[in-house]
Amino acid sequence: MKNIIKHIILITKHKWLVFIFCCKIGIPFRGFMHDWSKYSPTEFLESIKYYKGDRSPIVECKKIEGYSKAWLHHKGRNKHHPEYWVDETAPDSTPVMPYKYVAEMICDKLAACKIYNGKNFTNSSELEYWKKKRKESRINKKVSNMLTEVFTQVSRQGINATLTKKNIKELYKKHCGPEYLLGNGKK
Ligand SMILES: [Zn+2]
Structure with missing residues (x-):
């Protein structure tokens, strides 16, 4: 019961912070739409079972059960x-994601880092975490460099100072190429 309340507070806090960050870079709708599926039974029930508070329950579940139904969902x-876009049979199995989803991902990562680290969060926390994670992440190289x-x-x-519409768009253009800004990422 305790975990139910704690988990609801955690995901709602996370959604709210993602929304604030998304508003900063001019994609409020993505901020509003972020992670609603966490309230679905498949994701919600597993997450309360493996609730940790300082890290993702999905990682905990994978350690114990070998895979996470919540994550696959x-x-x-x-x-x-980026895993949404992975397709082994496509010409590029890890394509450049459309701008709006890259922007949402940045907000997601920073919000998660801030909430999971709590008082220990510093401006370098996400960079340190990302440097370890990027090697194993199935993400397009250009997007990875942008992050x-x-x-x-x-x-x-x-x-x-970093999360401004102009800055994030410029960095996307610089790393992924301006052609991806048009037509939702299609060349
Ligand atoms: Zn998510």
């Missing part, structure tokens, strides 16, 4: 996760 429905630059900027100048 989540990544199949949420386009801000590294975004989180390096956060470590130097903070979240507010």
Whole structure:
């Protein structure tokens, strides 16, 4: 019962922070739409069973059960996760994600880092975490490089100065190419 309440508070806090960050970079609708599937039974029930508070319950579940039904459900429905876009039979199995989902992913990562780290959060926290994660992440190289630059900027100048519409768009153009800004990422 305790975990139910704690988990609801955690995901609602997370959604709210993602919404605030998304508003900063001019994609409020993505912020509003973020992670609704976490309230579905498949994701919700597993997450309360493996609730930890300082890290993702999905990681805990995978450790114990070998796989996470919640994650498979989540990544199949949420386009801000690079795993949604992975297709082994496509010419490029990890394509460049459309701008709006890359922008939403940045907000998601920073919000998760802030909430899970609590008082220990610093502007460098996400950069340190990302440097470890990027090697194993199935993400397009161009998008990965963009994330590294975004989180390096956060470590130097903070979240507010980095998360502006102009800056995130410029970085996307620089790393992924301006053609991806048109037509939702299609070349
Ligand atoms: Zn998500």
